[in-house]
Amino acid sequence: MTATDALQHALHTAWSADTCHPDDRASWSADRAARGQCGTTALVVQDYLGGEVVVGKVVRDGGVLCDHWWNRVEGTELDLTASGIRPDETVVDATVVRRDHPAVAGFADQYGALRARVEDLLGSPVQLRPATAADRPGLVRIWRRAVEATHAFLTPGEVDRIEAQVRADVLPALAVTVAVRDHTPVGWIGVDGDRVEALFVDPGAHRGGVGTALLDSVVSVRPVVLLDVNEQNPGALAFYLARGFVRTGRSERDAEGRPFPVIHLRRG
Incomplete structure (x- = not known):
């Protein structure tokens, strides 16, 4: 198992309603566990694998719904929450962002909870x-x-x-x-x-x-x-x-x- 595989498994185990974005908490369910987890997950992936955090806009029927976060590691796109995107949704306007992006404050507590659970499973990042x-x-x-x-x-x-x-x-x-x-x-x-x-x-x-x-x-x-x-x-x-x-x-x-x-x- 690669480091990415181990991290993905740990993240899937750790996801819950209290690690997803506050706007998605009421609708979160285990059968769509990745929904609302993209921001917290992207930060934890960067903690463990390095690389860049990328944010894009989720579009459906011509309208922007929300942001989607993922990673770029060693020059390769890595989206561990892609399953949270519906088939009729697309992601556009990808932009690399820093960890001090204003939106991070909106899910800082959820990121802390997810990071702690992943550390319990994998140990600390480098x-x-x-x-x-x-x-x-x-x-x-x-x-x-x-x-x-x-x-x-x-x-x-x-x-x-x-x-x-x-x-x-x-x-x-x-x-x-x-x-x-x-x-x-x-x-x-x-x-x-x-x-x-x-x-x-x-x-x-x-x-x-x-x-x-x-x-x-x-x-x-x-x-x-x-x-x-x-x-x-x-x-x-x-x-x-x-x-x-x-x-x-x-x-x-x-x-x-x-x-x-x-x-x-x-x-x-």
């Missing part, structure tokens, strides 16, 4: 904090697990040699932010100035919004962000391109002179 020296052994383990899952072009001996560099040289030299879920590190990002030098997420947390949260913590405070990605890691390249990075060049060898082509990327 939290970010600066890394400490004590984190380094765990961060190296995350690096190793992530590389073994995504860098099939490296031999075991090459992984061993690069791991030694990560432990001795890379981690001490970078400003590192750690993603923590339920008191356990699940990913990290290392930055030097305006350059992301490393971003690794434990495979068990892939597609759970961890990488997005870590990258957002960097791009949100820098006008320009640069990074290199291995050409032989197409999943990572797609991840960055979906988040607004563009190609600026290509090198036949990586920064250490190894024969692994890299794509140079820039955002801003």
